[in-house]
Each structure stands twice: as C-alpha cells, then as structure tokens.
Amino acid sequence: MIIFLLLPALLLLLVVFVVPLFRYAWLSFHADSVITGLIAIPNGGANWLRLLQDLRYWQDLGQTLRFAGVSVGLELILALCIALLLDQRWRGRDVVRTLALIPWALPTTVMALGWRWIFNTPYGPIDHFTKIAGIGSLNILGDPNFAWIATVWADVWKTTPFAALILLAGLQTIPADLYEALRLEGGNALICLRRITLPLLRPYILLALLFRLAQSFGVFDLIQVLTGGGPASTTESIALYAYWNALRFLDFGYSSTIIMASFVLISLICVIAWIGLQVLIPTHPKSRGVIEL
Amino acid sequence: MMRHSHFIRRIIATLFIVLICSAGFGIAQARSIESVSFLMAAPFADATQDLVKQFNQEHRGNISLQVVRGPLETEAMSDLAISSLLLGKAPFDGLLMDVTWLPKYAAAGWMQPLEDYFSETDIASLAIGAREGNSYDGHLYRWPMNADMGLLYYRTDLMELPPETPDQLVQVSQSLQKDKKVDWGYVWQGRQYEGLSCVYLELIDGFGGDWLKTDSNQIGLNSKPGVEAAAWLQGLIDQGVSPRAVTNYGEAEALQSFKVGDAAFMRNWPYAWAELQKSDSAVKGNVGITTMVAKPGHTTATLGSWGLTVLKGSSHVDASIEAIRFLTSETAQKQLFLKYGYSPTQQRVIDDPQLLQDKPILAEFGRALKVATPRPQTALYAQISDVLTRQLSSILTGERTPENGMNVAAANTNQILMSAGEKP
Numbered sequence: 001m002i003i004f005l006l007l008p009a010l011l012l013l014l015v016v017f018v019v020p021l022f023r024y025a026w027l028s029f030h031a032d033s034v035i036t037g038l039i040a041i042p043n044g045g046a047n048w049l050r051l052l053q054d055l056r057y058w059q060d061l062g063q064t065l066r067f068a069g070v071s072v073g074l075e076l077i078l079a080l081c082i083a084l085l086l087d088q089r090w091r092g093r094d095v096v097r098t099l100a101l102i103p104w105a106l107p108t109t110v111m112a113l114g115w116r117w118i119f120n121t122p123y124g125p126i127d128h129f130t131k132i133a134g135i136g137s138l139n140i141l142g143d144p145n146f147a148w149i150a151t152v153w154a155d156v157w158k159t160t161p162f163a164a165l166i167l168l169a170g171l172q173t174i175p176a177d178l179y180e181a182l183r184l185e186g187g188n189a190l191i192c193l194r195r196i197t198l199p200l201l202r203p204y205i206l207l208a209l210l211f212r213l214a215q216s217f218g219v220f221d222l223i224q225v226l227t228g229g230g231p232a233s234t235t236e237s238i239a240l241y242a243y244w245n246a247l248r249f250l251d252f253g254y255s256s257t258i259i260m261a262s263f264v265l266i267s268l269i270c271v272i273a274w275i276g277l278q279v280l281i282p283t284h285p286k287s288r289g290v291i292e293l
Numbered sequence: 294m295m296r297h298s299h300f301i302r303r304i305i306a307t308l309f310i311v312l313i314c315s316a317g318f319g320i321a322q323a324r325s326i327e328s329v330s331f332l333m334a335a336p337f338a339d340a341t342q343d344l345v346k347q348f349n350q351e352h353r354g355n356i357s358l359q360v361v362r363g364p365l366e367t368e369a370m371s372d373l374a375i376s377s378l379l380l381g382k383a384p385f386d387g388l389l390m391d392v393t394w395l396p397k398y399a400a401a402g403w404m405q406p407l408e409d410y411f412s413e414t415d416i417a418s419l420a421i422g423a424r425e426g427n428s429y430d431g432h433l434y435r436w437p438m439n440a441d442m443g444l445l446y447y448r449t450d451l452m453e454l455p456p457e458t459p460d461q462l463v464q465v466s467q468s469l470q471k472d473k474k475v476d477w478g479y480v481w482q483g484r485q486y487e488g489l490s491c492v493y494l495e496l497i498d499g500f501g502g503d504w505l506k507t508d509s510n511q512i513g514l515n516s517k518p519g520v521e522a523a524a525w526l527q528g529l530i531d532q533g534v535s536p537r538a539v540t541n542y543g544e545a546e547a548l549q550s551f552k553v554g555d556a557a558f559m560r561n562w563p564y565a566w567a568e569l570q571k572s573d574s575a576v577k578g579n580v581g582i583t584t585m586v587a588k589p590g591h592t593t594a595t596l597g598s599w600g601l602t603v604l605k606g607s608s609h610v611d612a613s614i615e616a617i618r619f620l621t622s623e624t625a626q627k628q629l630f631l632k633y634g635y636s637p638t639q640q641r642v643i644d645d646p647q648l649l650q651d652k653p654i655l656a657e658f659g660r661a662l663k664v665a666t667p668r669p670q671t672a673l674y675a676q677i678s679d680v681l682t683r684q685l686s687s688i689l690t691g692e693r694t695p696e697n698g699m700n701v702a703a704a705n706t707n708q709i710l711m712s713a714g715e716k717p
Contacts, residue, residue, distance in 0.1 A: 231485055
C-alpha cells in the first residue's frame with residue numbers, strides 16, 4: 001500500500017535523477033562531439049583514460065575541494081554563531097532574522113557581479129580602503145594567490161544565512177528544561193553548548209553540511225561571473241570545466257566523463273564528511289539517560 | 294424572467310457567432326502568413342525593434358517577423374542557442390551569431406547553406422573585412438549585419454598623432470605617466486576569457502606571426518612573433534604601463550578606466566565610441582580611434598562581427614532570407630549606425646558621403662574593417678582559444694615565462710588538433 005503512495009515521488013526521482021545519471025554513464029564510454037557530428041560512437045574507455053591523464057581535471061578537482069572545504073567550514077562555524085545569537089531573546093531580533101536572509105535571497109549572478117565591482121581594482125571600495133590603510137592596491141581578482149579567497153569570501157557571504165536558518169530551526173527544537181536542569185547542577189554556558197546544544201543539533205549540522213557540500217562542489221555561476229575561472233585558471237572548478245566541455249567545445253562524451261568521475265568522488269567525500277562529523281560531535285545525551293558534567 | 298433569459302441567450306448566440314467567424318478568419322490568415330522568428334542577443338533585439346516593425350508593415354499579410362530577445366552577453370547567448378539546437382528542432386528560424394561560432398555550428402550540422410540565396414554581386418557589396426568569417430567548408434552560412442573590430446582608442450588632448458608601433462605606444466605612455474598626465478598608459482582586456490584571445494591575435498599578427506593557419510594547421514604560438522607578442526603584453530604590466538589589475542579586466546573595466554581619464558590608450562570594440570561620447574564621460578571630445586599598434590606592414594584588427602543565419606529544419610527559408618536582406622540592407626545599416634553606433638558591413642554605407650560628414654568616425658571604422666582578420670576558423674576554435682587564454686593568463690600573472698607559456702599553449706593546441714584527426 002505504502003508503495004503506491006510513494007510512487008509519484010519515486011517516478012519523479014527516476015526521471016530527474018536516475019535517468020540522467022545513466023545517460024551520463026553511458027555517454028562517458030562514447031565519443032560524442034562536434035568532430036563526430038554529435039553522434040555517439042562507442043570508444044571503450046578512451047574518455048576515462050584521457051581523464052586520468054588530464055592534469056587540468058585534477059588541478060580543478062583540487063581547487064574545487066579547497067573551495068568547498070574552506071567555504072563550508074567557515075559557513076558552518078559562522079552559521080552556528082549567528083543561529084545561537086538569533087535564538088536568544090533580544091529587542092529587534094525578528095527584524096535582524098529577516099535581514100540576515102537577504103544575501104541568500106539574492107540571485108548568485110547578481111551578487112557575484114556586485115562583488116566583482118567591489119573587488120575591482122582600482123575603482124572598488126576594497127581597493128580604496130586598503131590604499132587608505134597603507135596596504136596598497138591588492139588586485140584581489142587579478143592575482144592567482146588571492147582570487148580564490150575572493151570566491152570563498154563571496155560564497156560564505158551568500159550562503160551562511162542558509163546554514164544559519166537550518167541550525168536556527170534545530171535550536172528551536174531543543175527543550176528549554178534541559179538547559180535549566182544542567183544549570184541547576186552548576187553547568188555554565190560553555191558546558192551547555194557542549195553537552196546539550198551541539199549533540200542535539202547534530203542532525204541539523206549534518207543536514208546543513210551535506211546540503212552545502214553538495215552545492216559547493218558544483219559551484220558554477222559564482223565563479224563564472226566573478227573570475228571566469230582565471231587568473232591563470234586558479235579558480236576553475238570541476239563544474240566550470242564540465243560546462244566548457246559540453247557547451248563551448250561541444251564535447252559531450254568527455255564532459256559526461258568529468259561529471260561521472262566527479263559524482264563518484266564527491267559522493268565518497270560526502271560519506272567521509274558525514275562519518276567524520278558523527279565521530280566529532282558527541283552523541284545524543286538523552287540516549288545515555290544522564291547528563292554528565 | 295423569461296425575457297431576461299431570452300436576452301442572455303441572444304447575447305451568447307451572438308458572441309458564439311462572432312467567435313466562430315473570427316476563428317475562421319484567423320485560420321485563413323494564419324495559413325497565408327509565414328511567421329519567421331530570429332533569436333538575437335538583447336542589445337540587437339532592442340536595436341532592431343524599429344526595423345522589424347517596418348518590415349512587418351511592408352510585408353503585412355505575407356510574412357510576420359518576430360525577434361526573440363536573448364540574453365545580454367555573447368557567451369550566454371551561445372549557451373541558449375546551443376541548448377535549443379541540441380533538442381533537435383530549434384524553435385527559431387534564424388539566429389544572429391558571432392563570427393567565432395560559425396565553424397562549430399556548421400560542423401554540428403545546424404545551419405542551412407545560403408550560397409543559393411546570395412550572389413557574387415551580393416558578396417562583392419560587402420566591405421573586404423566583412424566578407425571574412427561567413428563561410429565554412431565551402432558553404433556560405435551567415436550574412437553579416439554589423440561589423441566589429443578591435444580598435445585602439447587614444448586621447449587627442451594628450452598627443453597629436455597616435456603611436457603606430459608597439460615600442461612607440463610604450464614610449465608615449467611612459468612619458469605621459471612621468472609627466473603625471475595619466476595614471477596608466479594603456480588599458481586592455483587581460484582577464485582569462487575570449488577577449489584576451491582577441492587582444493593577442495592583433496599582436497601576434499602585428500609582430501608578423503600567425504596564431505594558426507587553418508589550411509595547413511601550422512601553429513605559430515611558440516614562434517618568435519608569438520612569444521614576442523606575449524612578452525610585450527606581460528612587459529606592459531611589469532613596466533607599469535598597464536595596471537596590474539588588467540589581469541582581471543574585461544571590456545567594461547577597461548572602458549571605465551579610460552572613460553574617467555585615467556589612461557592614455559585603450560583597446561576596445563566600436564561600441565565604446567558611443568559610450569565615450571556620453572555626458573558622463575570625462576574624455577568626451579578628446580578621443581581618437583586608430584588601428585592596433587603593429588610592426589610596419591602588419592597592421593590588423595580582430596574581426597568580431599555579428600551575422601544572420603538560417604537554421605536547418607526551418608520551414609520558412611525564403612521568408613527568412615527576405616527578412617535577412619531587409620535587416621542588413623543599406624537603409625537598415627545606416628539606421629543602426631546612426632542610432633546605435635553599429636558599424637556597417639556594406640561598402641556603400643561606409644563610403645556614404647553624407648554619413649561620413651555627419652559622423653567622421655565612420656572613416657576609422659572602415660579603415661580598421663579593411664584590415665580585420667577573423668580568429669582561426671575551425672570547429673575546434675573554442676578549445677584552442679581556451680588553452681591560449683589559460684597560458685596567456687599564466688604569463689600575465691607571472692606564473693610562467695612567455696617562452697614557457699607559449700610552448701605549452703602550442704603543445705596543447707597541437708594535441709587538440711591531433712585528437713580531432715586534423716593533424717597527423
């Protein structure tokens with residue numbers, strides 16, 4: 001009976017997720033490009049062999065991991081702070097809660113264009129401030145050492161509110177009497193955070209982590225607009241490379257190979273991150289029955 | 294009550310009859326009217342609005358032309374066009390396309406050959422530069438609507454005559470910078486994107502080399518002129534003639550810098566001319582245009598023109614051609630030039646005495662168009678341009694030396710051509 005109720009959802013998943021995935025897997029074993037006249041011709045494992053030797057892919061993978069790791073890490077820490085703050089009772093909290101969501105509500109392209117002008121050298125405000133501060137012109141987007149930091153910065157700015165929203169929802173499910181009990185036993189704020197808040201928030205942290213990891217591995221529009229992958233290809237992500245292969249080079253076989261390989265690798269990384277966090281954050285104190293000080 | 298319902302019934306009956314009649318009329322009309330739709334990037338769709346209205350008035354009852362307004366940016370336009378073409382039957386009859394897309398689209402089999410519709414006389418009416426980049430593999434696929442070429446903008450209040458060679462440009466820049474007349478000598482497009490390939494093409498040709506000879510597949514990136522061109526660009530940054538930030542400059546950033554009066558020279562397309570004449574421009578009235586600096590006898594300009602094509606599978610080819618002829622006619626080109634600054638492709642428009650008198654800048658556009666060169670015309674252009682901009686960006690940011698970077702770019706290009714079977 002329950003299967004009938006699930007059927008529509010399963011069908012939808014099949015159409016939008018499973019079918020394309022199989023199509024990619026199939027295409028990754030074919031030559032399908034402008035050279036073949038956009039006809040898929042089986043070519044064994046040639047695409048996969050090319051991928052293994054393609055230094056650019058591995059460089060992009062490294063850059064994508066760096067981007068995802070740093071930005072998701074920063075986002076979760078910041079989001080936790082913001083969520084804790086917004087969970088307290090204070091005047092004007094509701095207004096701030098709404099305002100905090102604005103970066104997330106902005107379309108990425110618009111926000112990236114905005115940052116491109118903010119980081120602009122020499123006409124952007126950041127360049128102006130660094131000059132006044134005596135640091136001089138930083139040329140952030142034009143320097144291979146700095147440009148990726150700008151992409152992380154813009155991403156953190158935009159998506160922290162999203163993670164904060166998930167964590168805030170989690171915080172509101174924690175009953176206040178738990179804190180009262182712990183305080184009666186002499187627990188201070190830090191112990192409350194470690195013993196109650198973090199463990200009970202764990203499922204929400206994991207949820208935010210997975211959402212954000214999956215999104216940031218596929219980062220595309222932000223980088224496309226902010227740096228276009230440059231300078232010297234130091235900000236190019238896997239998604240950007242796959243996109244170039246498909247829509248600019250019309251090489252669908254190789255683009256599918258990039259996507260499949262990245263799909264497998266990223267799934268692995270998500271599982272590892274998930275397990276890692278499980279170990280890192282202590283388990284539910286309720287399940288142990290007592291709250292130990 | 295009876296009367297009331299009777300009245301309503303009569304109204305309904307009347308409406309019904311009117312509806313049937315108008316539907317029948319509509320079907321009869323739809324049968325005789327051919328509706329043609331073209332996809333154009335937003336600025337072109339807006340600029341051609343009046344022309345389309347005119348065309349539809351003249352062809353009332355026969356052809357109805359509709360322009361679908363695409364995205365603003367060239368690359369976004371290409372994405373949209375390709376996505377819809379991949380579906381098999383495109384929802385458009387024609388497409389306004391950039392010069393670099395043509396070989397790729399033709400190789401993919403998306404375009405209708407047009408040589409049966411445009412005669413030799415038609416082609417002879419085009420300016421020399423505008424005849425380039427419309428054909429692939431012996432077929433004509435595109436009819437140019439407006440010409441675009443890389444130009445060197447200079448400040449007439451700072452110099453009498455513009456420099457002609459790369460060395461002169463550096464000298465003039467440095468002396469102006471020393472006298473504190475400008476912050477920067479020369480601003481251009483150094484961001485890792487297609488614009489950088491355009492900048493480089495003008496220089497490698499200007500130093501006497503070739504990027505890629507498509508007939509023999511000979512790669513000139515790591516030849517002496519190829520390395521010299523890259524080294525010259527890198528030197529501009531090192532010597533402080535160009536700002537370090539030029540490594541993230543696109544057309545907009547370069548224009549911004551030149552428009553506020555911070556630079557003596559700028560490389561840009563013809564559209565910048567109109568922008569520099571606006572009231573918010575600090576250099577209004579003090580701007581001149583010439584061709585890119587080059588070694589004597591090697592002057593060139595990167596060709597970047599837009600032209601109309603008919604897509605394969607369109608059932609309105611004749612009507613589409615009719616519309617293309619109208620949109621690229623002399624009157625249309627005059628109108629587009631006067632109102633929007635779009636550079637014409639018909640030689641007679643470029644030579645029009647009245648037009649030249651009203652807008653003397655047209656002569657400079659015409660001069661640049663005469664020496665305009667297309668980027669390598671191969672279906673693999675996107676790939677080879679990508680590996681080139683990648684290496685150029687590495688050179689400009691000091692990650693690689695010019696020799697090393699151009700060697701890698703040449704090797705990558707060779708690999709792309711080989712894996713496509715274009716080279717043994």
